[in-house]
Amino acid sequence: MTDNRTGTHGAVLQDDASTDGAPIVELRGAGKSYGNIRALHGVDLKVFPDQVTCVLGDNGAGKSTLIKIISGLHQHTEGDFLVDGAPVRFSTPREALDKGIATVYQDLATVPLMPVWRNFFLGSEMTKGPWPVRRLDIARMKETADRELRNMGIVLDDLDQPIGTLSGGQRQCVAIARAVYFGARVLILDEPTAALGVKQSGVVLKYIAAARERGLGVIFITHNPHHAYMVGDHFSVLRLGTLELSAERSDITLEELTNHMAGGAELAALKHELSQVRGVDTEELPGEEDLTAPVATGPEGKS
Amino acid sequence: MSQQAQPAVATPPAPGPKEKDGRTAQRPLALRILARPDVGVFLGAVAVYVFFLVAAPPVREAGSMANILYQSSTIGIMALPVALLMIGGEFDLSAGVAVITSALTAAMLSYQLTLNVWAGVIVALVVSLAIGFLNGWLVVRTGLPSFLITLGSFLILQGVNLAVTKLVTGNVATDDISNMDGFDQAKAVFASSFDIGGVQVKITIFWWLFFAAIATWVLLRTRYGNWTFAVGGNKDSARAVGVPVNFTKISLFMLVGFGAWFVGMHQLFSFNTVQSGEGVGQELIYISAAVIGGCLLTGGAGSAIGPVFGAFMFGMVQQGIVYAGWNPDWFKAFLGVMLLGAVMINLWVQRTATRR
Numbered sequence: 001m002t003d004n005r006t007g008t009h010g011a012v013l014q015d016d017a018s019t020d021g022a023p024i025v026e027l028r029g030a031g032k033s034y035g036n037i038r039a040l041h042g043v044d045l046k047v048f049p050d051q052v053t054c055v056l057g058d059n060g061a062g063k064s065t066l067i068k069i070i071s072g073l074h075q076h077t078e079g080d081f082l083v084d085g086a087p088v089r090f091s092t093p094r095e096a097l098d099k100g101i102a103t104v105y106q107d108l109a110t111v112p113l114m115p116v117w118r119n120f121f122l123g124s125e126m127t128k129g130p131w132p133v134r135r136l137d138i139a140r141m142k143e144t145a146d147r148e149l150r151n152m153g154i155v156l157d158d159l160d161q162p163i164g165t166l167s168g169g170q171r172q173c174v175a176i177a178r179a180v181y182f183g184a185r186v187l188i189l190d191e192p193t194a195a196l197g198v199k200q201s202g203v204v205l206k207y208i209a210a211a212r213e214r215g216l217g218v219i220f221i222t223h224n225p226h227h228a229y230m231v232g233d234h235f236s237v238l239r240l241g242t243l244e245l246s247a248e249r250s251d252i253t254l255e256e257l258t259n260h261m262a263g264g265a266e267l268a269a270l271k272h273e274l275s276q277v278r279g280v281d282t283e284e285l286p287g288e289e290d291l292t293a294p295v296a297t298g299p300e301g302k303s
Numbered sequence: 304m305s306q307q308a309q310p311a312v313a314t315p316p317a318p319g320p321k322e323k324d325g326r327t328a329q330r331p332l333a334l335r336i337l338a339r340p341d342v343g344v345f346l347g348a349v350a351v352y353v354f355f356l357v358a359a360p361p362v363r364e365a366g367s368m369a370n371i372l373y374q375s376s377t378i379g380i381m382a383l384p385v386a387l388l389m390i391g392g393e394f395d396l397s398a399g400v401a402v403i404t405s406a407l408t409a410a411m412l413s414y415q416l417t418l419n420v421w422a423g424v425i426v427a428l429v430v431s432l433a434i435g436f437l438n439g440w441l442v443v444r445t446g447l448p449s450f451l452i453t454l455g456s457f458l459i460l461q462g463v464n465l466a467v468t469k470l471v472t473g474n475v476a477t478d479d480i481s482n483m484d485g486f487d488q489a490k491a492v493f494a495s496s497f498d499i500g501g502v503q504v505k506i507t508i509f510w511w512l513f514f515a516a517i518a519t520w521v522l523l524r525t526r527y528g529n530w531t532f533a534v535g536g537n538k539d540s541a542r543a544v545g546v547p548v549n550f551t552k553i554s555l556f557m558l559v560g561f562g563a564w565f566v567g568m569h570q571l572f573s574f575n576t577v578q579s580g581e582g583v584g585q586e587l588i589y590i591s592a593a594v595i596g597g598c599l600l601t602g603g604a605g606s607a608i609g610p611v612f613g614a615f616m617f618g619m620v621q622q623g624i625v626y627a628g629w630n631p632d633w634f635k636a637f638l639g640v641m642l643l644g645a646v647m648i649n650l651w652v653q654r655t656a657t658r659r
Contacts, residue, residue, distance in 0.1 A: 073543070094545040105543060111536035113603045114529075122533055123545035125526045135524040 022085065023048050024217050025070060025101065025186050029079035031241075032065050039065040040241045042079065046234075047186055047217040052208060054220045054228035056261050057238035063221050066238065067188050070219070071103035072096035094123075102184035104175040104192060112164030116156060119163045120145040120178050144181075152177040152207060169200030176207045180214060187211050188219045193227050205230050225258045237261060341597050341609035347645045348612040351619050359627035365502045367626055372504075375618025376511035377566060378592055379611055381585075383511075383518050384555070384562040386593035386610040390522070391555045392535035392602025393442060393449040397434070397457040398559055399585030404460050405431045405567030406577040407468055410477035419485040428564045434460070435560025439553030461583060468579035481575040493565070494573035507569055511611070518607035531555065535602030591638070592617055595645045616641060 023046035031041040040062040047053050057063045068074040069081060072090030080087050083099050090096045093103070110119045117138075126137040126144070142159050149156060154173050156166075163171060172192050179187050189208065193201040208231050211218055222228050228235060235252060237245035237260045245252075245260045336342055355362045362371070385398055395401075405427045413423030438456055442449045465475065472478060480486060496503045522528035530551045533541035542548045571577055594600060595616060596609025620637055624630075 071543075093543050094547075097545050103543065105540075111533050111540050111603065113536045113599075114532055118529055118532070122529065122541065125529055127526060134526075135520075136526065136529065138524075 024084060025219075026082040026085075027066075027070075027076075027079065028082070030069065030076045030081055031078035032069060032074060033077050038241060040069075040076075040238075043236075043238070043243050044246065045236060045243075047219055049185065049215055049217045050212060051233040052212050052218040052220050052231050053234045053236065054222065054232035055236050055238060056222060056225060056228055056257070058223060058261070060240075061238040062241040063223075063238055064190065065241075067103060067190055067219065067221055070096070070101060070186075071188055072101070097182070100183060100185035101188065102179035102182060102186070103188040103190065104172065104179055105190050110163045110171055110175060113162050115160045116163050116166070116174060117142045117145040117159040120148070120174060120181075124182055148177050148181045149174065152180070152210065167200065169196050169203050172196070172200075172204050173207055176204075176211065180211055180216065184216060186217045186219065188221070190221050191223070192220075193222060193224060201227060223261070225254065225261045229254045229257055339597075341606045341612070343648065344596050344609050344612045344616075344645065347595070347648060348616050348619070351616050351623075351641070355619060355623035355627065359623055361626040362623060365500070367622065369502050369504045369508075371618050371622045372508045372615075373618075374622050375615045376505065376507040377569065378588055378617050379511045379614030380507065380514060380569075381559075381562045381566050381589045382592035382596070382610040382614045383514055383607060384558040385586075385589040386596060386598045386605055386607060387518060387522065387531060388555045388559055389590070389593050389598045389600070390535050390602060390605040391531045391552060392538065393439075393552060393555065394453060394590065395435075395438060395556060395559045396450065396453040396586050397438065397460055398563060398589050399587075400457055400460040400464060400582040401431060401434055401560065401563035402567045402570065402585065403464050403577060403579065403582035404434065405564045406571040407464055407477060407579055409568065410480055410571055410577050411468070411471050413483055414478045414480050415471060417483070420480060420483050420489050421485045423480075424489060424568060427567065428561070431560040431564035431567070432557050433560070434563075435557035436553060438559075439556030442556070443549045443552050457586065464579045464582075475579050477577045477579070479575045480571070486572070489568070490572040493568040493571075510565070511614075515607055515611045522607050527551070527554075532603060535599075535604075537603070588617060588638075591642050595642060613645075616645065 025045075025047040027043055027045040029042045029044065031043065032039050043062075043066060045053065045055070045066070055063055055066060065074065069076045072093045072095050075089055075091065081089065083101070088099070090099075096103070111122065114122070121141050126141050127134050128137040128140075129135055145159055146156075152173060154170060154177065156170075163174065166174065176187070176189070176192075192204045192208075196204060205227060208218055208220060212231070220228060220232065233249050235245065235247050235249070235257055236243060237257075361367050381398060381402065385395060388395055408430045409420065409423035409427035411423075412418065412426050413420045416422075434456065438449070438453055441447075441452045445452070468475060468477060492506075494506065496505045498504075522531060530541065530546045530548075533546050534548050534551045538548055567577075592613035593605070593610045594613070596606070596611070596613035598605030598609065617638065620641060621634060624634055624637060
């Protein structure tokens with residue numbers, strides 16, 4: 001545990017060395033094997049401040065493994081993982097947090113029976129008083145949590161209610177507000193919209209955009225290309241543990257993204273097969289020639 | 304065919320204009336208080352007290368009350384760390400025999416090596432903490448249920464207690480240490496009594512309430528308390544937001560070790576010798592006191608005050624049966640009925656209080 005925590009308050013970017021051009025987090029040919037299973041191989045990923053980097057992929061594509069490496073739950077077994085240009089290897093999530101990398105997990109990383117404000121400050125509680133009687137500064141924590149949540153547009157009557165009583169979207173937003181408040185420079189969102197309704201997904205997408213406005217680099221993991229395209233600046237598609245596509249927003253359309261996401265090349269083959277079956281109109285389906293987006297080949301040309 | 308989607312959303316959401324969400328109505332104060340588990344057990348304790356007040360006239364004397372409180376305190380001191388551990392999501396089945404292990408260690412060490420009894424007391428503390436550490440370390444390292452791990456250590460300690468005592472003393476009990484150096488000092492700390500208004504009051508009652516006050520404060524007002532709730536409520540979430548889960552769990556097990564040491568020392572200095580076969584079954588008494596006190600079996604919820612009332616109920620029944628002149632063989636049966644009754648009343652009160 002190091003104690004060079006990157007600020008505990010909202011303003012974090014004043015000492016930020018990574019201005020334009022330099023990524024905060026970078027993966028170079030990173031991979032991970034669990035025993036004889038290669039879950040991830042040769043992945044390149046760059047996360048810049050003020051940008052939303054979307055990582056898409058089907059179930060089992062390696063999305064979770066990727067974020068577990070970045071958030072410090074697992075260690076990579078090949079390639080390089082750099083933060084601010086320096087190679088790192090996290091052994092606990094605490095180390096990643098100290099570097100300003102905060103993760104909002106799919107299962108929300110909240111403790112359902114605990115009050116909202118205790119959840120907001122869990123692991124980074126505010127205290128007052130000298131050691132033997134050092135105690136929680138409850139008044140200040142409640143006030144801060146309320147203010148931060150209101151800044152993100154979440155109004156709660158009672159911060160003492162167990163967080164388990166909030167809706168999935170609200171919990172997700174509390175987790176995002178918490179990460180933003182604790183000085184995250186990189187925010188990793190693990191399928192934040194997967195379990196949510198249409199309207200709630202919209203709320204979460206707004207917070208993603210809000211986090212980007214505050215200068216954070218956001219890694220948005222999803223398997224919904226529509227959600228990704230709403231907020232993304234850069235898109236990486238994973239398939240079977242390797243990077244299938246890495247493209248800027250300007251280089252790709254929603255349709256191409258959807259095709260890649262669905263395993264474009266496979267779809268083309270499927271189209272061919274379906275054309276053998278009477279009654280399926282394959283003319284309307286996209287073919288291989290529609291996949292014009294640059295397929296990831298090496299280091300990206302431009303930022 | 305390819306159309307560009309609308310640009311990415313760039314405006315941050317406006318801060319909520321509403322002052323209140325408006326969907327949560329404040330429930331009446333009485334219902335909110337009743338919904339707290341420690342209030343339920345408080346009412347249960349009052350009910351048991353009133354019952355014996357009516358059924359057993361001797362209970363009305365101050366001397367019997369001191370006796371009941373003393374009985375409660377020996378359960379209550381152990382029920383506190385057991386409750387904290389339960390809030391932290393783990394069990395310790397070895398808590399009962401660990402008390403005896405601690406007492407045996409102190410007694411045999413000081414007697415056999417003719418040391419000052421304080422040396423034995425210190426070594427016993429180290430041994431107790433080490434047992435707690437080992438339990439906790441095995442649980443966090445293996446990820447096995449603590450039920451299994453501590454069932455193992457329960458059996459081990461039970462066997463070791465008996466075998467080592469027989470090996471060292473040739474008997475199933477330790478030798479009397481009442482005339483050794485430092486005995487009177489240690490007795491003053493662990494097993495003395497005060498005269499308050501003509502009534503002999505045991506010091507353990509004060510230790511019990513003192514520990515309960517500290518435990519409550521730690522649980523509700525410190526980071527460690529926050530972590531205890533978090534590791535019991537959702538271990539993985541707690542780890543992901545940076546809570547030192549392993550440290551918290553291991554230290555909670557060591558806290559049970561500390562409690563076992565304290566109660567063990569009390570037994571040693573009030574009876575001068577220790578029977579090596581005792582303590583079996585006590586762990587379930589501690590756990591029941593914690594559960595009656597409103598601690599969730601699965602962890603993540605509970606209080607330190609609840610187990611105080613839970614232990615009081617047990618002490619009350621144990622002594623009340625004697626004062627009422629009933630056959631004490633019924634004690635365990637009575638306890639079982641109380642445990643079920645208390646848990647069900649607690650559940651009913653909470654449900655009715657939270658429903659409307």
